[in-house]
Amino acid sequence: MKSAVCPGSFDPITYGHLDIIERASARFDQVIVAVLENRTKSSLFTVEERIAMIQETTKGFGNVVVDSWYGLLVDYCTANNIGTIVKGLRAVTDFDYELQMAQINYQASKVETMFMATSPTHSFLSSSIVKELADFGGDVSTMVPPIVNESLRIRLAGE
Numbered sequence: 001m002k003s004a005v006c007p008g009s010f011d012p013i014t015y016g017h018l019d020i021i022e023r024a025s026a027r028f029d030q031v032i033v034a035v036l037e038n039r040t041k042s043s044l045f046t047v048e049e050r051i052a053m054i055q056e057t058t059k060g061f062g063n064v065v066v067d068s069w070y071g072l073l074v075d076y077c078t079a080n081n082i083g084t085i086v087k088g089l090r091a092v093t094d095f096d097y098e099l100q101m102a103q104i105n106y107q108a109s110k111v112e113t114m115f116m117a118t119s120p121t122h123s124f125l126s127s128s129i130v131k132e133l134a135d136f137g138g139d140v141s142t143m144v145p146p147i148v149n150e151s152l153r154i155r156l157a158g159e
Helices: 015-025 047-057 073-079 092-109 127-135 146-157
Strands: 003-008 030-036 064-069 084-089 112-117
Touching: 003 015, 003 073, 015 030, 015 084, 015 112, 030 047, 047 064, 047 146, 073 092, 084 092, 092 112, 127 146
Parallel strands: 003 030, 003 084, 030 064, 084 112
Antiparallel strands: none
């Protein structure tokens, strides 16, 4: 079985992330969306909350599973027999960083990285931008799925 991992913080998941996940799911037998557990970074949503939102928004894809990891992504790939990392690229600045990571990952473990250009519709999206806009009362309903939009509203309102 050909498996790939789509890693990230997904704090929160956006339509840009879902575009890449959907396109990867059409090319691999199984796609694991791996949520990064970063204990040094402050996140708006817990890992468990992010996993639940991703599970809800990807339930229509029969070959997508959601997991989390802490540590090196290549160690996760090796432990789970995953040969490909799928990353979305929005701009040249993404490419500069992601190319370095891809080369290091390949050198360390022979895990390949596949880059997918983000759909132009979503090329401006980032979780950080979505959170900032939502925090100031902006409408992010065209950027995130309804469950995420509602979760942002509740969390940022302090409910």
